[in-house]
Amino acid sequence: MARIHPTALVDPHAQLDANVEVGPYTVIGPHVRIGAGTTIGAHCVIDGHTTIGRDNRIYPFVSLGLPSQDKKYAGEPCELIIGDRNTIREYSTYHIGTVQGGGVTRLGNDNWMMAYTHLAHDCVVGDHTIFANNAQLAGHVQVGDWAILGGFTVVHQFVRIGAHAMTAMCALLFADVPPFVMAQGQPAQARSMNFEGLRRRGFSASRIAAVKAMHKALYREGLTLAQAVERIDALTARYPDAAADVALMRAFLAGVNPERGIVR
Template identity: 45%
Template structure:
């Protein structure tokens, strides 16, 4: 183990270090940190707080993982950050633990790519295979489903939910919930149809896409929630049902909708 920890790294003796963990030059690992087998901290990485990082995740230089939340209400309560397997956390990424008022835990799924300068705030729940492009920021209490992509320099407002397979374009502010498989773009983000590329990559059939397009057209004619309630008892495919269940889910936020014609 000593051969894999650089002499300049500062690793608290109480930290739990798995097999084959690499800790590079000038890293700092706190006493409540757990690094599972095969985790690699490249160099100049800080991992602190009650933080666990699961197998084979790689953290690149100057990332700060597990530092106290950027929330003025945080008073030092014991909360945690859980990071899944095989994530790639690039340079200057910041990830914060939860707060008492938000459930006490921030969760990062498996196989994500968090590109340089991106940020995950307190109490977020991030799914599997999520990509945050350079300098994308996700504010507190957000929920991102599996396979979500957030474009570079984009921001996600606190408490927002983004459904599975949605894509957020670059330089976009997301202020309301985004339905599964939605495509969002524009400085003040609006729903711009479906993430067709993502749907095709994940094996959606032409019939699936046609049904989702028809559903989106219907939803856009009125209130998303009222329209979803009216269709809740109808027969539909699994992807349509996922969209309806998301709309009727546990949130009182509004939804991003298509831009109105000028």
């Protein structure tokens, strides 16, 4: 049997692995599934069609899987899916998706989510991200692997944040943040690339040089986005071991909405 505190209210139809721990006064609904090794703190609410993987640590007063705040939501059975080994700190709120956005809000694996973080409907967050306190995502936002959001970062709906990107405290994002970019301000502007983060993740000097060249093409030479893409495409020949990094940037830029653009 799962280790459930006697004051917790767990619906008999909920599916909890035998190694799940549930703290005092937590409420878990009938469509919830929780994997082995996950611990749920006191006073949490987990409801809706919510699936939580293995070895997650969920702290007190977290709310997961409740209906979205989208006024179009009409009670459809949408989902929240959380992967493995995530840390979700106090007062965080993650909502289910909507049919207009694909029906699923998703948090990947190995993410470090500090207090008061918010994932609105249909957000997709990758792996190994860090959200500092009060980082807030509006609906349909996408966040790539290894991204870091500074405290009180606020992200407009449909904005995308690329892998290895980083935002400063109180950044306000109305445009896409390409991979590797560091952004700051209200509205946010590109300041540099996340070179220290790349070094910590084992990027070679050649790969970092390629990222510097991409930064130069996007922000230092006065090029249009189309011209910058052409310049970036040519970098694979100069930096063959950075081919995957160039492809990552190229794929991200190909998906930029012209009306929104990228942070400049």
